[in-house]
Amino acid sequence: MLLLHLARRSLTNRLLTTSLTALSIAFSVALLVGVENVRTGMRESFSNTVSGTDLIVGSRGGTIQLLLYSVFGMGSPIANISYETWKKWDEHPAVSWTIPYALGDSHRGFRVIGTNETFYERYRYRGGQPISLAEGRPASGVFDVVLGAEVATRLGYTLGEQIAVTHGMSAVGFMNHDEMPFEVVGILERTFTPVDRAVYVTLEGVTAMHMGWESGAPPMPGEEVHADDVLAMEEVHVSQITSFFLGAESRALTLQIQREISTSEEEPMTAVIPGVALSEMWRGISYAEDGLRVISGFVVLVGILGMLVSIYTSLEARRREMAILRALGAGPRRIVSLLVLEAGLLSAMGAALGVGLVYAGLFVLQPWLEGRFGLLVPIRMLDGVQLAFVGAVIVLGFAAGLVPAVKAYRTALHDGLSVRV
């Protein structure tokens, strides 16, 4: 009790140094704990990029690749699947709905996704939120296009705008489907997922823009198929799609459908359960997060080291105090305990302050993080890992106190009651 009293009084006596030291520990703890919060938020945002979908199906290949090009708009598929196969699964009795995706073209660096009206009805993200249109209507005509929120903002497009689509993913459109302009008919509400960074047309639209491009190269002059030619056709025949999202009639059927698709004789296909594939993928990319953790760990060490230095340098000025305590009957062990206790108290205060900073910061920044990055960092109790970190900081603080304490112990033994300068 006496030591606690002395330690507290001694710390408040050096209020400026104490608060600066505690603050530096607080910032490092805030970083450590905050990184964990952001990490959790990222993991949750990530695994909620798509929800409500039981399976994502594409041509046979890696599950992560399928996830990347279907959900995250990254990379490209190796092969397509036939329209007939998709139709078969769309009408399968165990399947409730499917959303087809036809990929491969872009508009000024943003992906063009050929899909159908089910996309607007069934696509879900982050805990089952449906996508909705901020303006206009879903794409239904061959040359209708709906913009993701980010695309609309970045390119400054409004309803009624005529746009051309580029073959492949080059941002510089030297292979433009100029002969077939599309018209913006709708703009999606922001979702803070990759949905915002794509433009959406119909499956027929994707087929139409490739007419005359069957060889893979631009049509020869004079052989271009123009929009009017397409509109004159009775029906645009879609032959291929890239992948499709699938909702089963019941969750329980998912595994059965997955097995059936994977073993299907007609066409080699891969079906992944998004949740499983997403967490598998997260494990792959979470190394970066581990790096962040290590760095914030080092920042904490620096904070503790700063405290150690500040206590150590204060010792010289406190030799007098130590001599008085000795004269009054305090053993060298008391002196050691006092300094260790001061260090421990400092780091505990710093840790508490740091946790407070995290909550205050989250409270202020949470809306901004969600609005700017689509990152929902949840405000909740510290989890086990975070508590362990905070505990470790406090223990480390006590341990760091041993260094100046041992120095003081030696000084006390040697000085006795005099203070040699």
Added chain:
Amino acid sequence: MRFAYPGGATVIDIAALTIERGERVFLYGPSGSGKTTLLGLVAGVLRPPSGTLHVLGHDVGALSSPARDRLRATHIGYIFQMFNLIPYLNVRDNIALPVRIASERRDRLNGSLATAVADAATHLGIEGLLDEEVTRLSVGQQQRVAAARALLGSPELIIADEPTSALDTDRRIAFLELLFRSVEDAGSTLLFVSHDLGLADEFDRSLSLSDLNRAGG
């Protein structure tokens, strides 16, 4: 009795010195005569010397370091030349400190700690300063707080290391009288070290450390 700091030359070399209980001894010690070292030995802060040293009937050489700390805490009051007080405690807490460091000292108090502190303060005429911050006191007031603290619980031995050297002459005499009266009331032995020979006449006995200490320069 001989003593040398680790790795240093002998600082104390005294053939024999006896101080009776209840005596008020003036020890003349010019700087460099080893007085602080001698006091550190008597107080049991430094490791025991070679030879024999008995303090209040205890053979200091036979005591462990914690036992010496306990002996000091319980039976010895110590007054420094200056800067006697813990800067971040107020007067009351400073006076009470020895009791809070060593519970054995509490047994020596008549009544509660609060009463004992108030009594000690009254004795030294600082009862009005109990709640002051020590940094706001004059040097004379600080020394009286230090004396009150040393006398709390009436320890058998009061060691004073030039307690008056920071005071001006008239305050010096006043402080000394106050100290004598308190020591007498407590029935303590007083070992008073100073290089101010003018004070020597006030004491029962006067010794010169430079004569006693053969190691002194």
